[in-house]
Amino acid sequence: MGKVAIFNPVQQAGNVSSKVVAALERLSEAFRVLLWNEGKQHGLSPIQVQLLIFLLHYPPAKRTITFLASYFNMTKATISDAIKSLESKQLLVRKAMSGDSRSHTLHLVKEGKTLARKIEKFADPIRESVTLLPGGKQEELLECLLSLIYHLNQQLVITPQTMCLNCRFYTQKDGGHYCNLVKAALQSGDLRVDCPEFQLPTNNE
Incomplete structure (x- = not known):
């Protein structure tokens, strides 16, 4: 028998992993719809919404074009264009890094912070749906999703991603984390x- 076509409803029906992938695609569409709707209300693109929210919560060391491109899996050019647009809207400013005037960190101005706090609620409908799951199911879902992300990283x-399963400090012990x-x-x-103390494993680990 050949490989199952994930998005063929007939073949999908008898294959659990395909149904999981299809379900994840529907969830990704939910995020996309919520991002687009939030962005349209404020004249922002989806990535601009995500950038404003990121800049609101993360430390200066991570508020650089290079880090943002890696974090969002986009090119530096794409991130740079989005940042320039946010600059033109007077929502953020660049500040030269000490010791290197060619590198900059990004900082939200007052208006940018106010808008970021407003738009970061775009995912509330999804969080509310998650909270309807029993507590144990939420933890089980988290563990499964992190495992999927880990394998996609590999x-x-x-x-x-800066999560436990990728971290040099993480290990499995006595069958647990x-x-x-x-x-x-x-x-x-x-x-x-996303852990503030995250460190990538060294080559020896």
Whole structure:
């Protein structure tokens, strides 16, 4: 038998992994619709919405064109164009990095912060749907999603995410999750999608 066509409804019906992929595609469409609708209300593109939200919450070291391009899996040129548009809307400014006047960090101005706080609620309908799941199911879903992201990272489909499963401090111990930084076991609900203490494994690890 040949390979199952993921988006063929007949073949999909008898293949659980294909149905999971199809379901994830529907979820990605939900995010896309919510982003577009939010952006249209404020004259922003979807990536501009995401950039404003990112710049609101992340430290200066990560607020650079290079980091943003890697984080959002886009080219520097695409991110740079989006940033220029946000500059023209007077929502952010660039500040030269100390010791290197050619490199800049990005900073939201007051109007940019106000707008970012407003638009970051675009994903609330999805979060509300997640909260309808029993607590144990939410943790199970988180663990499964992080595992999927990890394998996509390993296949170089997307850049390595700063989550527990990719971190040098993470290991599996006694059949569970363990963080060598805090020297403690982690429950599924403790796993982080984006950790401030994240470090990539060294070549020796």
